[in-house]
Amino acid sequence: MDKKYQLFINGKWVDALSGKTFKSINPATGEVNAVVAEAGAEDVDLAVKAARQAFESGPWANMAPGDRGRLLYKVAQALWEKADMLATIESTDNGLPINETKHIAMPAMIDVLEFYAGLANKVQGATLASPSDRLNYTLKEPIGVIGAIVPWNFPLMLTMWKLAPALAAGNTIVIKPAEQTPVSILEMVKIFHEVGIPDGVINVVPGYGSVAGEALSSHSDIDKIAFTGSTNTGRLIMQSASKNLKPVSLELGGKSPNIVFDDANLENAVNGSMFGIFFAQGQVCASGTRLFVQESIYDKFMDSFVNKIQSIRVGNPLDQLTQMGPQVSQQQLEQIQRYVAVGLEQGANLVTGGERNLKAGNGYYFTPTVFDNVTNEMTIAREEIFGPVISVIRFKDEEDALRKANDTIYGLAAGVWTNDIKRGHRMARGLKTGTVWVNTYSLLDSAAPFGGKKQSGFGRELGLEAMDMYTSTKHVWVDLNEQGLNWYGV
Numbered sequence: 333m334d335k336k337y338q339l340f341i342n343g344k345w346v347d348a349l350s351g352k353t354f355k356s357i358n359p360a361t362g363e364v365n366a367v368v369a370e371a372g373a374e375d376v377d378l379a380v381k382a383a384r385q386a387f388e389s390g391p392w393a394n395m396a397p398g399d400r401g402r403l404l405y406k407v408a409q410a411l412w413e414k415a416d417m418l419a420t421i422e423s424t425d426n427g428l429p430i431n432e433t434k435h436i437a438m439p440a441m442i443d444v445l446e447f448y449a450g451l452a453n454k455v456q457g458a459t460l461a462s463p464s465d466r467l468n469y470t471l472k473e474p475i476g477v478i479g480a481i482v483p484w485n486f487p488l489m490l491t492m493w494k495l496a497p498a499l500a501a502g503n504t505i506v507i508k509p510a511e512q513t514p515v516s517i518l519e520m521v522k523i524f525h526e527v528g529i530p531d532g533v534i535n536v537v538p539g540y541g542s543v544a545g546e547a548l549s550s551h552s553d554i555d556k557i558a559f560t561g562s563t564n565t566g567r568l569i570m571q572s573a574s575k576n577l578k579p580v581s582l583e584l585g586g587k588s589p590n591i592v593f594d595d596a597n598l599e600n601a602v603n604g605s606m607f608g609i610f611f612a613q614g615q616v617c618a619s620g621t622r623l624f625v626q627e628s629i630y631d632k633f634m635d636s637f638v639n640k641i642q643s644i645r646v647g648n649p650l651d652q653l654t655q656m657g658p659q660v661s662q663q664q665l666e667q668i669q670r671y672v673a674v675g676l677e678q679g680a681n682l683v684t685g686g687e688r689n690l691k692a693g694n695g696y697y698f699t700p701t702v703f704d705n706v707t708n709e710m711t712i713a714r715e716e717i718f719g720p721v722i723s724v725i726r727f728k729d730e731e732d733a734l735r736k737a738n739d740t741i742y743g744l745a746a747g748v749w750t751n752d753i754k755r756g757h758r759m760a761r762g763l764k765t766g767t768v769w770v771n772t773y774s775l776l777d778s779a780a781p782f783g784g785k786k787q788s789g790f791g792r793e794l795g796l797e798a799m800d801m802y803t804s805t806k807h808v809w810v811d812l813n814e815q816g817l818n819w820y821g822v
């Protein structure tokens with residue numbers, strides 16, 4: 333029998349008021365993984381009311397920051413205990429290979445919670461320089477009720493990037509998971525609740541973007557929207573949020589350049605570039621999808637790169653040996669197939685892959701795909717494919733690489749492979765992206781701010797900077813002068 337999940341509002345599991353449900357599909361089989369209550373605007377409204385109530389009064393509002401931190405730390409310990417179970421659920425929900433969920437996504441996600449648990453009692457305002465007859469200081473306060481809208485590629489990790497700093501700072505939250513992957517988030521929130529996070533502090537409203545997502549981003553009692561998803565949806569979110577001028581942070585798409593110079597350690601560059609594109613089936617916002625290879629090593633690099641790619645094991649995400657699982661959905665599979673056709677039409681050379689992988693199973697499997705002879709002007713080098721497809725582009729020298737790398741509407745991340753330390757730093761300065769990896773790719777750290785420039789969004793998640801996104805600054809001016817303010821002299 334299919335598993336059934338409800339909405340989580342005010343500490344209770346409830347059906348949608350409409351009684352509607354939707355199906356969450358297992359991408360490895362195309363079969364139903366779970367049936368989930370489908371939130372409508374009226375459910376979102378109830379969730380926002382519960383979050384407001386919990387923010388304004390009750391145990392959460394009155395909890396000392398140190399106690400909040402300890403509670404979050406206890407949740408982190410419970411998550412470690414259940415990490416394998418969560419990894420299996422996440423892999424079943426979205427197709428990530430179990431090796432990646434178990435050894436990368438879960439530890440990274442829990443580390444984020446621990447990082448912010450430790451920061452809960454370190455939020456500080458400042459005493460400002462003032463004349464002797466007055467006192468000026470700032471208070472760093474929680475913003476209020478946060479609306480978090482997350483995508484399907486790393487449901488738990490990308491939720492935690494918002495949930496952990498939001499709670500550490502004392503906010504409450506309403507989470508809208510992606511319609512493709514609600515299950516792992518509901519299971520994780522259950523653990524938060526079991527450990528003792530008070531009712532109403534975390535609410536989850538699975539449902540469709542155009543309904544539940546829209547209701548959340550336009551809701552007049554939401555104080556901030558934290559969004560991760562596509563650039564197009566980011567635009568819609570900004571429009572909805574403009575109704576009550578709530579602040580938004582947007583982590584959006586990318587078309588990240590990964591640049592290999594001829595002085596790089598070739599083997600490391602080949603291995604790292606493979607991880608940079610095929611990790612999570614290419615469904616990573618920061619994937620190094622435009623691979624720039626210097627002309628002088630082009631053939632040598634490509635021989636080794638393509639050879640290794642052809643040995644990637646595509647298959648059942650729950651198999652420990654699998655290196656690439658299925659794409660998340662039929663829709664995503666078709667999007668990739670369309671882009672492959674466009675690449676061929678525009679004259680790119682398909683070196684390997686390019687087709688659905690039916691040998692791996694009936695799910696949405698695709699073969700790791702490499703196009704070369706790509707120019708930066710081709711559609712496959714300009715638009716986000718969000719699948720295991722890499723476009724390889726030649727470059728002459730540093731100047732040429734930088735110009736081509738920056739010639740994109742996106743600015744999320746970039747990679748540089750070189751053994752010349754000066755060149756590495758010069759490139760890091762010149763690349764117009766939020767992150768630059770030198771001699772590695774796709775690595776994240778809870779302490780390192782992550783986010784985009786240009787149409788990859790704004791705001792920084794992770795690190796100390798994320799705490800700024802979940803606090804607001806209040807200035808307090810105290811007049812110490814006995815005479816007070818008597819401008820009119822009356």
Ligand code: NAD
Nearest residue numbers: 482483484509510541545546561562565568583584585617
């Ligand atoms: P998406 O934009 O389609 O959906 C993301 C979320 O937004 C989902 O929960 C969806 O239901 C919701 N949504 C859709 N329409 C909405 C609307 N009108 N109003 C409110 N909410 C709405 O993106 P996706 O396909 O789920 O995810 C893939 C995209 O996410 C890619 O573009 C990828 O680059 C991006 N992404 C970015 C980062 C980052 O940190 N920059 C991380 C992961 C994914």
